[in-house]
Structures are given as C-alpha cells and as structure tokens.
Amino acid sequence: MSAESLHASATELLTQWEPGTGADHSLREAILAFLGSAPRGCLREHAPGHITASAIVLSHDRRDILLTLHPRVGRWIQLGGHCEPDDKTVQDAALREAVEESGIADLILTPGLYGAQAHPITCSLGVPTRHLDLLFEVVAPPGAVPVRSSESTDLRWWPVDGLPAGADVRFRSEG
Template structure:
C-alpha cells in the first residue's frame, strides 16, 4: 500500500467538482486546522471515510443496509483512535462490514467525493455532521461478502438498481462519479 496520507493532505490536492463541494472541502479543512483530533466523535463535525465497493468483472456495486439511517448506503465510518489515513480507515471499515479481505483502492487510490452529511439525533448521540471522504474499493471475490451483523445486510446490485434503492442525493452523486469507472 502507498504511504499513509492525512485527510488534510488529500483535501489540499483534491479538486472539487462544483461550488457546493468546494464549500464542503473548505469547511472540512478549517475544522481539521482547529480540531485536536478531527476524527473524534466529540467534534460536532468530524471526519469519516467511506467507499463504494465494486466488482469490476460484473460492474455491480455493494450496498449495506444502515438501520440507523433507514437506508441503503455505502460502507465506511469512523476512524479508530490514532488513525489518520482516510484510505486505511475505509479499508479497515470495508473488511469489518463486508468480510471481504481482498479490498483494494480501484482503479487507484484517488479521493472521489467529499461531502458534509448531516446525522440525525439518536438516543445515543446528539445530531452532528460527518465530513465524509469517499473512495472506490474493488473486490475480486464478491461471493465472499458477508454482513457483519444480521441487521446490516449486504446487496450486490447493478448501477440502475443502486440508484433506485438509495434515497440520499449525496450518495447518488458519488455513484454518478463511480459509474463511468465501470464502463
């Protein structure tokens, strides 16, 4: 794997697709500069890393049911204490959530989408925001995917079905950036 890169280094090199994404990148970089630990859940806006997992051979994507959000989403989540490399975070999260041990950045390790996502209040935490850094990961063993728990089923789908299943506009945007890579 390549040399670990901090979120700020990735964001500094990243080129946002539009003004909305540029504003999110600027806001996230300001948060990183001000926070002792930008991955800490104690920060109201904190870093997360996620990815769309693809099977390049079939051009399908893997979606995971998120009960808390009540929707089909990509994999990913929070960094563990001491983690600073967003790609390492999403590779770990991807393996934990899917059981896929062969995940790798695809077609390269490029950051594909940056978005600030609101997270509603729950009995366990106040409403907050995720500064989500999104990648694409691939597997050569799609049949090996196994959910980490029964309440988080996984589903391999073709891109048209993925667009039908998801309800989040920000994930639709991510998929629109992944789709040309699968062509």
C-alpha cells in the first residue's frame, strides 16, 4: 500500500540524512518522531500535518535554479507538493511534482535527501496544518525550457547567486 511505502521511504531518507547544522538535526529528529506516531503522515488527509516533497530544480550546469511564483504563498519558492496515493516513495512524489510543475520531462533526481523544512500553512484541505517538507536536488537536461502549469503564477530560471527578493527557497550554494 502507498501509505506504507511512502512512510518507509521518508523514514529511511531521514535516518540516512546527515544534517549539516544543529537546527537540521533537531528538525530531522522531530520529523522522525512525527512519522513514528503517524503511519499515514505522508498523505495530505493527515490534517494535523503531513510530509510534502519538494524539488530544488537546477540547470544542468547548476548555475540556475527553477522557481515558481506560488499563487497561494505569494513568493518565489521551489517546486513541490503533496505525496499522492500512486507515489511509491517520497522521491517519486518530488520528481512527479517537478515534472508536472516545470513541464520538463527528462529531469534527473540526485540520490539522497537534500534537506528538510517545516512550515505552517492552510493547504488544499482548507484547515491550518503543517507541511514537513523533504527536499531533493533535481537536475534539468541542457537547454531545458520550463512551461508554466496552472499551479503557478510565474515560473522561471534564476541565477543561484541572484535569487529574487523575498524568495523562500532552501538552497545551499555549495551544492
């Protein structure tokens, strides 16, 4: 069943992740504790909070990052969203979301967890919840041209050293 495989993949990723900061270590432990008490915590139906999957989409030379101007959030953010029942792993969810939101078919997911973040939000359920976001690095093929989906107000490449004002993206310039 999808809930179990999503849960297992999230737990494995977080267990193997070696956070670079004390804050990230604390966040990892908090998300693992959440997963320990929420067997269906990777699905949006889990209203108290749920795992989401995001993609840090980089150009093939890693000089540019693809960001979406999110209509609900009102800021430039990375691509991503909810895990769906058909996703076998959180990695699958991140890659699916990246392809859907970018229109780029040949994206390559880098193995391992890039990072994690948590934020309160009122999502599609219409109730306040918390997104426990697992981030993955995804690389676009040379010459990739993004196509904005209906989930975005705008979509464009930004230089990694020149992100737009107010961007809310977790990006490590050291790669």
